[in-house]
Amino acid sequence: MLQILGYADRLVAAPGETIRFMVSVAGSRPYRAEIVRIIHGDANPAGPGLKLRPVETAVTGSYQGREQHADAGSFMRVPDHPKLRPDGAFTVLAMAWPTTPALERQALIGQWQASTASGWALEILQGELALRLGDGRQSQLIRTGKAMGARRWYLLAASIDPAAGLVSLVQRPLQHYPHIDDSASLTATLDLAPATPPTDLLLAGQALPDSRIEQHYNGKLDSPVLFDRALALEELDAAFLRPMPEALRRSLIAAWDFGQAIPSTRVVDLGPHGLDAQLVNLPARAMKGWNWDGGAMRWTDRPEHYGAIHFHDDDLHDCGWQADFALTLPADLPSGAYAAHVWLEDGAAAEDYITFFVRPPRGPAGKQGRPKAAFLVPTASYLAYANDHSHLDAEGAEMLMGRLLVYQPTDLYLQEHRELGLALYDTHSDGSGVCYSAAQRPILNLRPKYASWLGAHGSGLWQFNADTHLFDWLDHEGIEVDFITDEDLEAEGVSLLEPYRVILTGTHPEYHSKRMSDAMLAWLGQGGRLMYLGANGWYWRIAWHQSLPGVIEVRRAEDGIRTWAAEPGEYFHSFSGEFGGLWRRNGRPPNVVVGLGFSAQGFDLSSYYRRQPGSHDPRVGFIFEGVDDEIIGDFGLVGGGAAGLELDRADQALGTPPNLLVLASSENHTDLILVVSEEVNVMTPDLTGSQSPLVRADLAFFETPAGGAVFSVGSIAWCGSLSHNGYANNVARITGNVLRRFLAPEPFTG
Amino acid sequence: MSYQIDPRRDRELVDEFRQRPIGQHSPNLQRVLNTLRGGPLKGKYVLVCTKPFAEWVLARHPGERGQPIELLPDQRFTSLEEAEWAVFRLRWLAHTGEELN
The missing domain is CATH 2.60.120.200 (Jelly Rolls)
Known part of the structure; x- marks a missing residue:
């Protein structure tokens, strides 16, 4: 059982701002705290291993712990x-x-x-x-x-x-x-x-x-x-x-x-x-x-x-714990992912990492002398999965995974401590769907080291910790990027993106409000270059609470992969009055933003891509510089391949731009990778990996009218292949080729 | 209706599973696995990771929210494939009355 756990009063802050940390220690024992920068949170010995770099701040020290409790129930x-x-x-x-x-x-x-x-x-x-x-x-x-x-x-x-x-x-x-x-x-x-x-x-x-x-x-x-x-x-x-x-x-x-x-x-x-x-x-x-x-x-x-x-007796917004310590972010603290590492002093091998993100300074100072690339931290998607209980509560989870469910110690704790609140995938104790998620509570799967039941065979990572595969590769390449978050995008709109030439996404940027989506489209319209390094992005429409920070809402309307379904007549967000559900059912499929849209999913093994004729087009010669292979990504920490978990494909009928080039497509997926439900209007018995042409990830590129471009990998597993063979592999090479060209000022011509 | 395992007809699928517990399976084996992995949450076998990427212990789900997961510390594995085979045998026994070696 967990002996120590905590949360921060906010997921993101700028230099000069103060984050407060709330900690609960069983038995009120003393503990130590230290800030670490999170480079790589995957402990899999088959990969580069953990990289958590201590940062000397005023937080470093010993503290007297105390027990604090969440009081769930609305x-x-x-x-x-x-x-x-x-x-x-x-x-x-x-x-x-x-x-x-x-x-x-x-x-x-x-x-x-x-x-x-x-x-x-x-x-x-x-x-x-x-x-x-x-x-x-x-x-x-x-x-x-x-x-x-x-x-x-x-x-x-x-x-x-x-x-x-x-x-x-x-x-x-x-x-x-x-x-x-x-x-x-x-x-x-x-x-x-x-x-x-x-x-x-x-x-x-x-x-x-x-x-x-x-x-x-x-x-x-x-x-x-x-x-x-x-x-x-x-x-x-x-x-x-x-x-x-x-x-x-x-x-x-x-x-x-x-x-x-x-x-x-x-x-x-x-x-x-x-x-x-x-x-x-x-x-x-x-x-x-x-x-x-x-x-x-x-x-x-x-x-x-x-x-x-x-x-509901298990609703939770804000635990409201007393703060144990606070950190005023130093002016020279690089933008990035960090955590307050807290651990018991008595040798009980109990620890927690309270994750937070450091964004660039607000206002004009944040727009001068910054890197030209930014990682858009998908905090809305992290919140959607916060303290996910699907593996604990859903009868069909093992059949979905095609392998035994693996619980971590934190999962055992979640099973017994329902008071830490639920994820947008969960149902309440009465069976109704969870439509709100808040940041002000310990979020046990927003942590380095956490291996998820949902990530494919291998490292088993999902969302935040899977994204650290990208952080690690950027660090290895010596490429500095700013970290900006979904909630910053919601608050500031396109002006948040304007200082950057390149935006990189995480592995699964699934949840977007209209304001966030509008901002991304506006920035692309100005010539921005987007690297969509995941899949099943821009999928669900959400609403942010109008006055409570870090609170989102989803209404699982109509269709899509849904672990619960909104009641008919309850499809409109309470926070905004907007229609909920899939962006595809809101008239803005993800294809319109990133060229691809969600096509298939499965969680056993990943596969590889095979190059397509589009990869030989001179327009994309820069992407394959130094890459002669026909097969891309037949290796990786996430399921053993670069194409896995959730897969996106190009489809002009759904809004894929007609100038998009399919560079490679994945193949040879198992029969546990199935076509997504929104593609299925009539059931046919050929919806699995070995039979359906829709079970594939497309690697894609297109230029935008304003001289920008979009590169999309269409697979959640892509970033899990970056570190293979000491970072010398075709997935890393392609990703690096794209990023370096995208950083160059020359416009892409139409 | 859910598929009922026939130990005589389906016995030939056991070796296929043992060779590759995780990954692509023949349609007939997949049908058997769907039956073995189905059923209610209560009593379902799960794994608890005791040493990251190194050791897992078999456990059973209580079927109720808030109740502890029951660990079976005698059944400890050093690979997930080994655990899959062990659980396959347990479930095969429960469904057919037959021991697999």
């Missing part, structure tokens, strides 16, 4: 207010769509203080609606005795009337089914006079004495309302009408409208006291509400039909 908090504590009768109502109703205890809404047994709480106990009441000495629990079903809407209501000495509960399904007994309406004697303590009102959770939140609820809630009298049964339906009838409005304490302020963490109260609320840990918004009727598929068209929030 909820809504309404700050305590005198009006929230009616001293007499009240009614609470909400529409609910529970997803795990059978759990022991889930809190829907209330002001409950367990330590003093005081207040009130509407809960679901093993499927039954229940009202918990306390007067500070004793408590009373009333429950319906009927179990609710999962993923069905219910009107839930509770009221107390101290004057009459009565308490009522209503659990009414909006859709009745014959032989399904899930409806209840009961009235009982009120045994006590509830005394509500001055605590915050919480939705979808209850506070423990140590302020942690427990009893999380899984499912949707819609239109929670509080009245200061006991409503009659026949008034309940009207409580959900908007505008609310005047007779009810006069008794209103609060009515929270989840259909407003959807891109934010704020919840608007329609009531007379302005009791606006805050959402914690990013529950899913822009969710279809109880009254959604299919009339609108986009929440911005009829926000009143998207009045639901889906809460």
Whole structure:
């Protein structure tokens, strides 16, 4: 089990800026810390080995560790207010769509203080609606005795009337089914006079004495309302009408409208006291509400039909740990990938690497005297995979891989510690898809040394650590590049790219917002030269949160390789209102940006490329200078070849420029490499590597009208071949030939 | 329906797997492997890396989130191919009742 782990408050910073590091140590033992520059994070003895270079900074030293914990689970908090504590009768109502109703205890809404047994709480106990009441000495629990079903809407209501000495509960399904007994309406004697303590009102959770939140609820809630009298049964339906009838409005304490302020963490109260609320840990918004009727598929068209929030007991935004140390980046610190290396002093062989990126200075200073090439750090894609649990949760993962799943110690930890939050590939504990990912938590697969279950046989690297194969080659070649990140691109647009003649991508730059994609296209339109050194790039459309840094959203709409599917009617991002899903389904296939688009995937072994006639065109003579081989990349640390994992191909029907030259194409893939699902409208039995012409990677080049050019390798495994034979091989030679020509100022002519 | 392994008919595929546990397989062997690798998460064999690129221990998945992976420390391997063969035999036994040597 992991003894020490941590995170930084940001993934990227510029010289002069300060990064804070949060660390948790089991048993609160002392530890040491040091900053390292990450050159090569692959420990595979068949390759160059680890290259983590210590950097002397003020961080170097010993620290007293402490245990810190993440508190996952989303909820809504309404700050305590005198009006929230009616001293007499009240009614609470909400529409609910529970997803795990059978759990022991889930809190829907209330002001409950367990330590003093005081207040009130509407809960679901093993499927039954229940009202918990306390007067500070004793408590009373009333429950319906009927179990609710999962993923069905219910009107839930509770009221107390101290004057009459009565308490009522209503659990009414909006859709009745014959032989399904899930409806209840009961009235009982009120045994006590509830005394509500001055605590915050919480939705979808209850506070423990140590302020942690427990009893999380899984499912949707819609239109929670509080009245200061006991409503009659026949008034309940009207409580959900908007505008609310005047007779009810006069008794209103609060009515929270989840259909407003959807891109934010704020919840608007329609009531007379302005009791606006805050959402914690990013529950899913822009969710279809109880009254959604299919009339609108986009929440911005009829926000009143998207009045639901889906809460999950494993949502997480920001761990909120105390900082242990901070680093103000020295002005002369080279741009690059770094980590705070922390390890226990007591010889327990426990360590962690907290990865961060140093970008060029902001503003005009960052545009003077810089290298002419930059590596675009795919932080959005790193976030998408952050703490991926697919190998732990997906039944079919081994069959997909074609080999046994290999777990690292960090994977064993993730299996047991779900509180570190999920990846955009995961499902929540209730089976619903994870649509948000945040940077403010330990991300155990954004680390040097980490071998992923997903990387092919061999080094087994994926995303960040696979990208270090490129960092290492650049270092070996003595080529200095700036490191700029996706979130910088989102914030600054094309101006971030303009100082550079060449941009290099990582092995799998999969996730892009419209602003990021627009910026890349604009820069290419200005004559930029792009080296796309991976595959399955510019695939998913994402949205960045408008005010929370380092938070992204994906809606897995329509099709594509999907580990979960967005619900129909929930295809539009809550952060932006934009349509989600594949860029291909958004009218901008990756072919439009990099000439190639995702075509096939598989995770057992990689293969090689064979040169195509296009490689002999004089336009690309510079690429093959010193390369006489017909076969390219029949070696490598990732699956044993340069063409593997995920493969892209050229296709003019999908937007590949007509002047693109296919230089080489991969072949001889195994039958575990399959055509991607968005290519398959009708199932045929020839979709595998040995049968389908779509199972291939194309190595490609094209010039752009403004004198720039794009070089695309169409394979995630490409960079894993760079170091073969002491960096003397045709993959490295081709990559170097392209980079050196791209760095030269002479324009490419059309 | 999922494919049911016939130990008499499919026995000839065992050597093919042993020769090349990871990589291209004949369609008939792939069908057998799909059956062996399928099934529920609970009890599924996985490997836990105990020495990077050098040693792996067999383990079983608990089938539930939050529960520990059960390590089987007696079954330790120094290559992934060796582990594949060991698990193949375990699963073949479970599916057919036959021991493979």
